[in-house]
Amino acid sequence: MPDQTEEDNLPRALVVDDEREVADAYALRLRGLCDVRTTYAGDTALEILGDEEIDIVLLDRHMPGLSGDEVLAELDEREYYGRIVMVTAIDPGFDVLDMPFDDYLCKPVEREDVRAAVEQQCAVLGYETLGAYFQIEAKRSVLEAELPATELADRNDYRELADRAEQLRRRANRLLDDPSELLDTFDAVGREGR
Template identity: 70%
Template sequence: MGAHEELPRALVVDDEREVADAYALRLRGLCDVETDYDGEAALETVRDREIDVILLDRHMPGMSGDDILAELAAMEFTGRVIMVTAIDPDFDILDMPFDDYLCKPVDREDVRAAVTQQCTILGYATLGEYFSVEAKRRVIAAELPAEQRDSHEAYQRKQDRSRQLEQRARRLLDETTNLLDTFDEIARESG
């Protein structure tokens, strides 16, 4: 990650404070890390800020990791989820909406590698969406007068979405600048 850019945002969710804090410590310097010790707090964090990767324990009192996954899916969470749990996997996980599954205990390098991988995957998906949104926005910007663009709600939403996607892609990927420069070089307006 470049020194001028913010780090990916990770959320560690585990009811065992020592475990959650240990995983957060392992991610220091790689991510901007928050910890929550129960499902309700975790969902509130996700509602309040854009989280890129969640490390989620499956077995917790009250709201389980499985319950949290269902809520995240209902919220249309756009980040990645890594289950980090002592529950041995079974066929039930095949249809669960998570992106990686690590069995405890997990060493420092495996946690960092899994988070890095998920940030990279999310970064490229985000960049793809950005290119789609921004290509449309740029052709409109090149072809229609500013007064029409400024009063068009859908255009303004696309412009805001484009900014959000670019910021997230830059946060997640080191090589974003080169990819954005190549995109910028493509002429989209009529000759």
């Protein structure tokens, strides 16, 4: 297994803005807080989001080609599992009531506000992910406690469940500062019959 870098342990963010200077400035503001990718086009953003596990998307609304609104609609259609922060010069109107974003920042945005919004969305996603992990891990744990290992090894659905649990645990650890106390408490609960 390759050595993990510090960036492997950071939340993954994607900055999407057609103004290169703006996108690069946001990426710079998030350095050390996230492993940041940037793109300057909506279609490229969708490609990246289809190929990689990205936790937080900072998305401009007004872009040539595929607009931020169209990217947002496509992510909603794909049931994107992550958080989306609109960062835009478009003043919000009542149209935002039906838009599936998680936060909305009006440009120009202060450095501290970008970082605070991303930190908050990472925490929210981290706890959501931890909840999903607990749900899956409870099923896996009770099956391991009650059924023979040979029977479990023959089940594809069990192996998929175990793989998904590990993926969620890694993601929660990446998103949250230190979920170890919650994980330890969960692990300490006896789920097997007496």
